[in-house]
Amino acid sequence: MHMDDSSRITIVEVAQYAGVSTATVSRVINKTGPVSPEAAAKVYAAIEALNYRPNAAARGLASRRTNAIGLLIDEVNGEFFLPMLRGVENAVRQRGMDLLISATHGLDKTSYPLGENSTDGLIVFADSLPKEEILRLHKIGFPMVLLYRSSPPNLSIPCVTVENKDGARRMVDYLVEKRGYRKIAFLEGPDSHEDAYWRKIGYQESLAAHNIPFDPKLVSFGGFDEAQAHLSVSRWVEQGLKAEVIFAADDDSAIGVMIALKEAELRIPEDIALVGFDDIRLAAYLDPPLTTVRAPIEQAARIAVEQLVKVIRGEEVGLITLLPTELVIRRSCGCC
């Protein structure tokens, strides 16, 4: 680094300037332990005068606390990410903590930089971390909260997610009961992703409840990804897909579907209807506006931070937080 070492102000300089001990300075800064108003005033003055900034590393080393929480994600991708980050960032900042972010995408997921020694706790998003590593962290008692992923059996790691199954089920219920569709194609998400799993289950449950046989030909891979969905649907169309509506497992893939259908000159919803899941910001602006299931992404993120902070403090937290989803009916499903 290129810093001017001579100008480095440490707690020692502050203590000298203020005429107190370093312990007192520390007490003032951290509001730990009793300090007389006069001493506190002198310390604040010294800090101001010297432009002192505490060294986070030294602090962390001495206190074994980092005052930071880590967010582990797979990669920065998809509109989904923005509200999630906003929720996390706001909640973290509100508590005066720092936020570290790391994407494990492509990495050996066991060498991610965050973890037990860089943060006080971790929010693990979806499948950003392999089960073994989660086990390891849990075993050493490291605070963790899982976001959009459930705890491995018997492990009791708090997790927060949305009612994926229920949301998907209600969407299909609606398509069948209100719109009268019976040929409902499903564009599923990645296997490893729990959201994807439960949404598919919800889809299947609703079909079963309405005595519609499950047809594997009506299921293809969307991968929670615009490009992948685009590709899959283009192929489907070539092969003469017979469906009245496509249920894309998330809105990002719904966009891919929309593009593919437009390319195939199929009108939405006249020729084929389309619905998604998440209600990302884009959804309302698409042409036609997308019917979808609203997932409270930002709220889930915020709650995850709250839970994590509680875990760090050693407080009790509920093991599973399941946030309700809500049907958002727009034109793409043929409602209007």
Add this chain to the structure above:
Amino acid sequence: MHMDDSSRITIVEVAQYAGVSTATVSRVINKTGPVSPEAAAKVYAAIEALNYRPNAAARGLASRRTNAIGLLIDEVNGEFFLPMLRGVENAVRQRGMDLLISATHGLDKTSYPLGENSTDGLIVFADSLPKEEILRLHKIGFPMVLLYRSSPPNLSIPCVTVENKDGARRMVDYLVEKRGYRKIAFLEGPDSHEDAYWRKIGYQESLAAHNIPFDPKLVSFGGFDEAQAHLSVSRWVEQGLKAEVIFAADDDSAIGVMIALKEAELRIPEDIALVGFDDIRLAAYLDPPLTTVRAPIEQAARIAVEQLVKVIRGEEVGLITLLPTELVIRRSCGCC
């Protein structure tokens, strides 16, 4: 924290297990200094066997390097943010560094948690940090790169941004020369934001070049914000705005404009045309698709990281990186 102290593995345990000194372990881990293949193998084996993870705080304290870069933003808001973060995250990870993110929104910007003692360098986005603090950091030689903000005079802090003035100017040139508009309203961004400043200058320069008198009545405040733009345009319309086209200083505010115009039952582009700036992902999907100026947001972020890393390493970098913008013509400007 709730961690099991007894199980804490430090470099000492690793050294003992491997039968070498801590210095050797450190050398192996950091690939600094010569180590015999045998010793290295023993150390790796020990690390594996004990599941050792180095403590980032201790490392930072001892080496005065954090291996982390900080991204300072105002707040997590707007579609703009996503590609920027993606660019930063990718570039940071590619270099094996960590990323810390902090929003200064609402905070006393002088107490932001990142900085000289938590990171090796800082990417300062737009007006996330007041000039005084930038001065202070620069004075102590702390590595910084400014993103979408130019260096204070005489300070020579590297900055990377896009050709705002040029882009805005070419957009207006296009509106006048190709579309034949002469009543061009401008919805400006926040004063404090340099992008906003230069885009307005570009607008004015083009007007001047085409002998169109600048009319302050045709300028209102969009604030780079959907809601603000919505509000401003609704008022404008009530007051009987006479314009052929609205140039929103960024796409987020263009969305606000679009909503306001639809509420007022004005058709785009038949009754009034609309153009934006940035080409966020949404732009292409709006109804009608938005004519805008494409700014290479992700690329700018990536370059900022590259520059910062060079500064940290003490290498030379260009002071100003100005990335080209590009007109993207879609239906909202009345082109088709």
Add this chain to the structure above:
DNA sequence: CTATGCTATGTAAGCGCTTACATCTGGTTA
């Protein structure tokens, strides 16, 4: 054979904080 210069390794002094413990006040209480 000694001087020289590598490479490989160990020793130990911090890095800038926090915090357990000791100390010293002065006010309360019995």
Add this chain to the structure above:
DNA sequence: TAACCAGATGTAAGCGCTTACATAGCATAG
């Protein structure tokens, strides 16, 4: 008045690393 206690402060021992410096071994050069 003596005993006690709580508030205010200081002392100093680490926290887990990195790294300057010292040392040792060994090949090569003179």
